[in-house]
Amino acid sequence: MAATIKDVAKYTGLSIATISKYINGGNVLEKNKILIDDAIKALDFKVNEIARGLKTNKTMTIGVLIPDLKNIFFTTIVSNIENVLIQNGYSTILCDYKNDIALEKEKFNFLVNKQVDGIIIIPQGDIGGYFREQLKKNIPMVFVDRYIEDVECDTILVDNLNASYNAVEYLITRGHKRIGIIRGPDNICTSIERLKGYIRVHEDYSMKIDESLIKKGDNDVESGYICLNQLLDLNFPPTAVYVTNYEMTLGAIMALNERNVKVPDELSVIGFDNLHIARVVKPSLTIVVQPMEQIGEVAANTILKRIKGDMNNYPSMVRLKTELMINQSVKDLCG
Amino acid sequence: MAATIKDVAKYTGLSIATISKYINGGNVLEKNKILIDDAIKALDFKVNEIARGLKTNKTMTIGVLIPDLKNIFFTTIVSNIENVLIQNGYSTILCDYKNDIALEKEKFNFLVNKQVDGIIIIPQGDIGGYFREQLKKNIPMVFVDRYIEDVECDTILVDNLNASYNAVEYLITRGHKRIGIIRGPDNICTSIERLKGYIRVHEDYSMKIDESLIKKGDNDVESGYICLNQLLDLNFPPTAVYVTNYEMTLGAIMALNERNVKVPDELSVIGFDNLHIARVVKPSLTIVVQPMEQIGEVAANTILKRIKGDMNNYPSMVRLKTELMINQSVKDLCG
DNA sequence: TTGTAGGCGTTATCAA
DNA sequence: TTGATAACGCCTACAA
Numbered sequence: 001m002a003a004t005i006k007d008v009a010k011y012t013g014l015s016i017a018t019i020s021k022y023i024n025g026g027n028v029l030e031k032n033k034i035l036i037d038d039a040i041k042a043l044d045f046k047v048n049e050i051a052r053g054l055k056t057n058k059t060m061t062i063g064v065l066i067p068d069l070k071n072i073f074f075t076t077i078v079s080n081i082e083n084v085l086i087q088n089g090y091s092t093i094l095c096d097y098k099n100d101i102a103l104e105k106e107k108f109n110f111l112v113n114k115q116v117d118g119i120i121i122i123p124q125g126d127i128g129g130y131f132r133e134q135l136k137k138n139i140p141m142v143f144v145d146r147y148i149e150d151v152e153c154d155t156i157l158v159d160n161l162n163a164s165y166n167a168v169e170y171l172i173t174r175g176h177k178r179i180g181i182i183r184g185p186d187n188i189c190t191s192i193e194r195l196k197g198y199i200r201v202h203e204d205y206s207m208k209i210d211e212s213l214i215k216k217g218d219n220d221v222e223s224g225y226i227c228l229n230q231l232l233d234l235n236f237p238p239t240a241v242y243v244t245n246y247e248m249t250l251g252a253i254m255a256l257n258e259r260n261v262k263v264p265d266e267l268s269v270i271g272f273d274n275l276h277i278a279r280v281v282k283p284s285l286t287i288v289v290q291p292m293e294q295i296g297e298v299a300a301n302t303i304l305k306r307i308k309g310d311m312n313n314y315p316s317m318v319r320l321k322t323e324l325m326i327n328q329s330v331k332d333l334c335g
Numbered sequence: 336m337a338a339t340i341k342d343v344a345k346y347t348g349l350s351i352a353t354i355s356k357y358i359n360g361g362n363v364l365e366k367n368k369i370l371i372d373d374a375i376k377a378l379d380f381k382v383n384e385i386a387r388g389l390k391t392n393k394t395m396t397i398g399v400l401i402p403d404l405k406n407i408f409f410t411t412i413v414s415n416i417e418n419v420l421i422q423n424g425y426s427t428i429l430c431d432y433k434n435d436i437a438l439e440k441e442k443f444n445f446l447v448n449k450q451v452d453g454i455i456i457i458p459q460g461d462i463g464g465y466f467r468e469q470l471k472k473n474i475p476m477v478f479v480d481r482y483i484e485d486v487e488c489d490t491i492l493v494d495n496l497n498a499s500y501n502a503v504e505y506l507i508t509r510g511h512k513r514i515g516i517i518r519g520p521d522n523i524c525t526s527i528e529r530l531k532g533y534i535r536v537h538e539d540y541s542m543k544i545d546e547s548l549i550k551k552g553d554n555d556v557e558s559g560y561i562c563l564n565q566l567l568d569l570n571f572p573p574t575a576v577y578v579t580n581y582e583m584t585l586g587a588i589m590a591l592n593e594r595n596v597k598v599p600d601e602l603s604v605i606g607f608d609n610l611h612i613a614r615v616v617k618p619s620l621t622i623v624v625q626p627m628e629q630i631g632e633v634a635a636n637t638i639l640k641r642i643k644g645d646m647n648n649y650p651s652m653v654r655l656k657t658e659l660m661i662n663q664s665v666k667d668l669c670g
Numbered sequence: 671t672t673g674t675a676g677g678c679g680t681t682a683t684c685a686a
Numbered sequence: 687t688t689g690a691t692a693a694c695g696c697c698t699a700c701a702a
Contacts, residue, residue, distance in 0.1 A: 002472070004679055015689040020681060029687065049448040050394070051679035053385050054694050061449075069414040069429075072407050079404040079431065091445050094404075094429040096414065110426050113384040114396075137337070221611060254614045276556060279589045280616060339695055350673045355697060364671065386695035389678050673702075679694105686689080 003043035011039040061091045063111030065121040069096040080296025101125045118303045140306040156299045163322035164197025171240045175333030180213040180238035182227040194244040224251025240268035264331035283328035338378035346374040396426045398446030400456040404431040415631025436460045453638040475641040498657040499532025506575045510668030515548040515573035517562040529579040559586025575603035599666035618663035
C-alpha cells in the first residue's frame with residue numbers, strides 16, 4: 001500500500017539506486033533533487049525502516065527494559081534516557097517485565113529480535129547466566145540502578161550505601177537511638193546496599209543494632225504498610241523509621257495516617273525518592289533523593305559510546321550521589 | 336554474527352525452506368525435527384523478526400503513544416494494555432511525546448515506520464489534519480482518554496462529564512454553595528468535559544456560577560498549586576474545591592499544606608485519580624477514580640479486533656464510568 | 671516431505 | 687551523476 005522507493009523511481013523516471021542515494025544524503029543533480037522531492041511528497045513516500053534495518057544491520061533504536069511501568073521512579077529515568085537518545089538520532093523501544101524474572105528474559109529476547117542496537121536495562125536477576133551469555137554476543141548493554149553479581153557490564157547506579165548512611169546518620173545526630181528500617185528484598189542489590197549503610201553507620205557510632213527494628217518488605221506499597229505497622233506494634237518501638245524506597249514510603253505513610261501517629265513528635269520518618277510526595281505529606285517529608293536526570297543521561301551516553309565502538313574502560317561503573325532533602329518529618333531529640 | 340536460517344540449513348543439511356516451514360509450524364519428518372531442534376540450540380538461532388516482518392508485512396507489535404512517561408495515569412493504562420496484548424501474541428513499542436504536539440507527530444511517524452500493526456494513542460491534537468490523513472491509509476488506530484474533533488476513530492474514554500457532575504453534586508448535597516474548580520487547558524477534551532459537568536450540575540440545581548471560582552490550570556502540579564492559592568486568596572473564597580486531574584490535585588494539596596488549611600473544616604476537597612495518594616494524604620482524600628484497567632483492556636481489544644479486519648460498528652466510542660471514592664476530605668455542611 | 675526460486679524494500683558495489 | 691545488480695534473512699508458491 002505505502003509507496004516504496006520503486007514507486008518514486010517510476011514516478012521520476014530515475015533509478016532506484018539514485019533515489020536511495022539521494023535519500024541517504026548522496027549527490028544528485030539539482031533538477032533531479034526537486035524531481036525526487038516532488039515525487040516523495042506526491043506519493044507520501046517514507047523509508048521502510050524495517051527493510052533498511054535488514055540491510056544495514058542497524059535500526060537506530062535502543063531497547064529499554066524496566067521492571068514496572070507503574071513505577072514512576074523507573075519511568076522518569078526512562079524519560080531522561082530518551083531525551084538524550086533522541087537528540088542523537090536514536091529512538092526507543094520501552095518494555096516492562098512486571099517484576100517477573102521470567103518475563104524479563106522474554107522481553108529481553110523480544111528486544112534482541114527487534115534488532116535493537118543496544119539495550120538499557122534495570123535488571124532483576126540473571127537466570128542461568130542468561131545476561132552473561134548475551135553479553136558475549138557483543139550486544140551493547142547497560143545496567144541501570146542495579147548490578148547483577150558476576151555479570152560484567154556497564155552499570156549506572158547510585159551510592160546506595162552512603163545514601164542510607166547519611167540518612168540514618170542524620171537521625172542519629174538528632175538524638176535517635178532506636179531507628180527502624182524498612183528494607184527491600186534480598187534479591188535486589190539496592191536493598192542490600194541500603195541496608196549495609198544502615199548497619200555501617202550504626203557501627204561507626206558504636207550503636208548496637210536491634211534486629212527487631214529491621215523489617216523486610218517487597219518494595220511495594222502494601223509491604224511498606226505492613227512493615228510500619230509491625231514496627232509500631234513492637235513492645236519497644238523505634239523513635240524514627242527510615243524507609244528505603246518510594247512505594248514502601250507510601251505504604252508507611254498510609255499506616256501512620258491510619259493510626260493517627262503524630263509525625264515527627266511520636267515518630268520521625270525519612271522516606272525515599274519522590275519530591276512531590278514529600279510536599280504532599282504533612283508535615284513535609286524528609287527524603288533521600290536520587291538524581292534521576294543524571295542517571296538517565298549517563299546511561300544513555302554510555303550506551304551511545306559503546307555503540308560507536310568506544311570500549312574505553314569497559315566495564316564501567318558509575319556511582320552517582322544522592323541527596324538528603326531535609327524537611328519536617330524528623331524530630332530533633334537533642335534540641 | 337547471529338545465526339540465520341541459512342546456517343541452520345547448512346548445519347542440518349536440509350534446505351532453507353524446510354527449516355522455515357518447521358519454524359512456522361509445518362510438518363517435517365520426526366528425525367529432521369530433532370535434527371533442526373539440535374541445530375537451533377547449537378547455533379542459538381533466533382528468527383530475525385525484522386526480516387520476517389519485511390516479508391509478511393506484519394510485525395506483531397502495536398505502537399503505543401502517550402503524552403508523558405512521567406504520568407502514572409498514562410503508564411498504568413499502558414501496563415494494562417500490554418497485559419492483554421501480550422496474551423494475544425503481540426508486543427508493544429511505547430513512546431511518549433512529552434506533551435509536545437510536534438513531537439507527537441514525529442513519534443507517530445516513528446511507529447509507522449517501524450511497521451507496527453496498529454497504534455494506540457492518547458492524542459493531544461491533530462496538526463493539519465494529520466491523523467485524519469493517517470487513518471485514510473488504513474492503519475488500525477485507537478484513541479484513548481481523549482478524542483480529537485472531526486477525526487473518526489475508535490475511541491475509549493471516560494464519562495468525564497458525569498464524573499464531574501457526580502463529584503460536584505456530592506458537594507452540593509453536602510450543603511456547599513460556593514464550589515471552586517481547578518480545570519485543565521482548553522485544548523484537551525477531557526478538560527472541557529469535566530468543566531461541562533461542573534456547569535451542568537450547577538444548572539440542574541439552579542445555582543448560579545461565580546466565574547471567579549473557575550481556575551484554569553495546565554494539568555501539571557505547579558498549576559494546581561497556583562490555582563488553589565488563587566482560590567484561597569479570593570475575597571469570598573469557596574468552601575469546597577474540585578480538582579480535575581491527578582497532577583493538579585498534588586499541587587493543590589501542597590498549597591493546602593503550606594498554608595496550613597484545615598481539610599475539610601476550612602475547605603472541602605475532591606481530587607482526581609490516584610488511590611495511593613488518596614490514602615497518603617491526611618485526612619484521606621475523596622477522589623474521582625477512573626477505571627484504568629478497563630480502559631487498557633478495551634483499548635487493546637479494540638485494536639486487536641480491527642487488526643483482524645473486524646470493522647463492526649466502526650468508529651466506536653466507549654465511555655467508561657468513573658467512580659467517586661468517598662473519603663474524609665469533604666465536610667457535610669448540612670450535618 | 672523436501673527443495674528450488676522469486677521477492678519483500680532497502681543499501682551498496684561497480685560499471686557506465 | 688546514474689543505473690543495473692546482488693545482497694540482507696525470511697517466507698511461500700510451486701515443483702520434485
